[in-house]
Amino acid sequence: MKTHTIAIVDDHRLFAQSLEALISSFGNYEIAFYAGNGKEFINSLKEYGKNPDIVLLDINMPVMNGIETMAWIKENKPELKTIALSMDDSEETIIKMLREGAKGYLLKDIHPDVFKKAITDVIEKGFYYSDNITNALLDSIDKKEKDDSIKLKEREVEFLKLACTEKTYKEIAGIMFLSPKTIDGYREALFDKLDVRSRIGLVLYAIKNKFIEV
Amino acid sequence: MKTHTIAIVDDHRLFAQSLEALISSFGNYEIAFYAGNGKEFINSLKEYGKNPDIVLLDINMPVMNGIETMAWIKENKPELKTIALSMDDSEETIIKMLREGAKGYLLKDIHPDVFKKAITDVIEKGFYYSDNITNALLDSIDKKEKDDSIKLKEREVEFLKLACTEKTYKEIAGIMFLSPKTIDGYREALFDKLDVRSRIGLVLYAIKNKFIEV
DNA sequence: AGTAAAATGGGGAATTTTACCCTTTCCAGG
DNA sequence: CCTGGAAAGGGTAAAATTCCCCATTTTACT
Numbered sequence: 001m002k003t004h005t006i007a008i009v010d011d012h013r014l015f016a017q018s019l020e021a022l023i024s025s026f027g028n029y030e031i032a033f034y035a036g037n038g039k040e041f042i043n044s045l046k047e048y049g050k051n052p053d054i055v056l057l058d059i060n061m062p063v064m065n066g067i068e069t070m071a072w073i074k075e076n077k078p079e080l081k082t083i084a085l086s087m088d089d090s091e092e093t094i095i096k097m098l099r100e101g102a103k104g105y106l107l108k109d110i111h112p113d114v115f116k117k118a119i120t121d122v123i124e125k126g127f128y129y130s131d132n133i134t135n136a137l138l139d140s141i142d143k144k145e146k147d148d149s150i151k152l153k154e155r156e157v158e159f160l161k162l163a164c165t166e167k168t169y170k171e172i173a174g175i176m177f178l179s180p181k182t183i184d185g186y187r188e189a190l191f192d193k194l195d196v197r198s199r200i201g202l203v204l205y206a207i208k209n210k211f212i213e214v
Numbered sequence: 215m216k217t218h219t220i221a222i223v224d225d226h227r228l229f230a231q232s233l234e235a236l237i238s239s240f241g242n243y244e245i246a247f248y249a250g251n252g253k254e255f256i257n258s259l260k261e262y263g264k265n266p267d268i269v270l271l272d273i274n275m276p277v278m279n280g281i282e283t284m285a286w287i288k289e290n291k292p293e294l295k296t297i298a299l300s301m302d303d304s305e306e307t308i309i310k311m312l313r314e315g316a317k318g319y320l321l322k323d324i325h326p327d328v329f330k331k332a333i334t335d336v337i338e339k340g341f342y343y344s345d346n347i348t349n350a351l352l353d354s355i356d357k358k359e360k361d362d363s364i365k366l367k368e369r370e371v372e373f374l375k376l377a378c379t380e381k382t383y384k385e386i387a388g389i390m391f392l393s394p395k396t397i398d399g400y401r402e403a404l405f406d407k408l409d410v411r412s413r414i415g416l417v418l419y420a421i422k423n424k425f426i427e428v
Numbered sequence: 429a430g431t432a433a434a435a436t437g438g439g440g441a442a443t444t445t446t447a448c449c450c451t452t453t454c455c456a457g458g
Numbered sequence: 459c460c461t462g463g464a465a466a467g468g469g470t471a472a473a474a475t476t477c478c479c480c481a482t483t484t485t486a487c488t
Contacts, residue, residue, distance in 0.1 A: 021235035
């Protein structure tokens with residue numbers, strides 16, 4: 001069985017080197033090199049002289065992140081087989097990476113067996129897509145369409161932010177120079193738009209969508 | 215040289231198992247077991263029968279996070295030597311972990327050599343503190359003593375998390391198998407402890423203090 | 429065993445939130 | 459000018475939250 005080479009690009013040194021130990025234990029793989037970010041990777045690639053068979057690419061890195069790196073690869077080394085690795089499973093990110101040509105996407109909480117399968121799949125079949133990913137993609141289709149159509153007006157945003165405080169609606173009405181009844185109207189409109197059933201839902205939505213800081 | 219046992223508590227399975235491979239390569243350590251969160255850890259601990267020499271404890275985990283787990287350890291197994299592991303180096307978090315009795319704190323981007331030294335230090339000297347930590351500690355000296363003495367009990371935390379959903383108190387009572395009146399008692403106790411005047415205040419507190427993810 | 433402190437639950441009431449039905453006012457485009 | 463739709467406001471009632479009393483049972487510790 002031929003030995004394949006793998007490059008690891010991840011700023012978490014402990015993780016990268018642990019991963020190396022794990023991969024070594026698989027037997028027929030060896031680490032070509034690893035790099036702490038995209039820039040380092042590009043340099044190491046030149047030094048290394050030939051292409052590694054697989055590149056494991058973290059998304060969140062300082063200096064040059066996974067998405068930028070993926071773009072560089074697409075431009076300069078499109079034949080490189082890259083698997084994206086991340087804890088962050090926001091669909092946005094996955095989509096971006098796949099669009100830039102990643103051959104696979106893995107979350108760091110997967111089982112090592114899945115990890116091994118992903119590597120061999122990419123080498124043998126050229127790609128690996130986990131169920132999570134397809135699910136995430138499907139999820140994102142309707143969620144995005146829902147989310148996108150949600151447009152909050154200026155005054156609604158103002159209300160939303162105040163709803164994320166300990167003030168009562170009556171107090172909020174005072175602050176916004178509106179009748180409590182009008183506030184109630186805003187509340188209902190938002191409940192409807194955001195598909196929530198309580199003020200707690202408003203707060204959670206506001207935080208998720210970064211209307212307020214915590 | 216005696217072989218020491220290590221337990222790994224981290225929801226990132228790939229990382230945990232990679233770490234196992236790395237630790238094995240050190241020679242004189244072996245993995246007792248690993249767990250995906252605090253609850254799993256507590257169960258595994260009972261199953262395992264004796265204490266591992268070291269516990270590597272991630273902070274951000276689902277179900278029961280590192281801080282809650284550390285609190286449990288302090289309460290029930292204070293003799294356990296725990297090293298906190300996290301990418302998140304907010305001083306708040308570090309302080310909390312150390313106050314709960316962690317013997318060391320490591321960021322995941324450290325060099326494996328440092329990691330090894332931390333483990334041996336904790337076993338041999340009983341503790342390991344990196345420069346980062348001492349800095350964080352110094353920083354925090356003036357900043358603290360406000361929400362410091364706040365101690366939430368297990369059941370209160372459970373309630374707090376549920377209060378951060380769109381469920382009504384009656385529904386929460388059902389989930390926790392308690393009377394709505396008891397839930398009301400927890401609510402009042404928390405309002406008092408956390409100095410808030412509405413359920414929104416609970417949610418904000420829970421998020422600030424990482425009892426829930428958003 | 430004795431006691432204090434938690435944990436659990438209850439009554440009752442004021443306030444707030446939520447829901448669903450409406451009317452009035454205002455303003456821009458035909 | 460008039461008109462349709464958005465913004466603002468109203469009435470009412472049920473449900474949920476919040477607050478202050480209190481009693482019983484369990485648990486923990488001396």
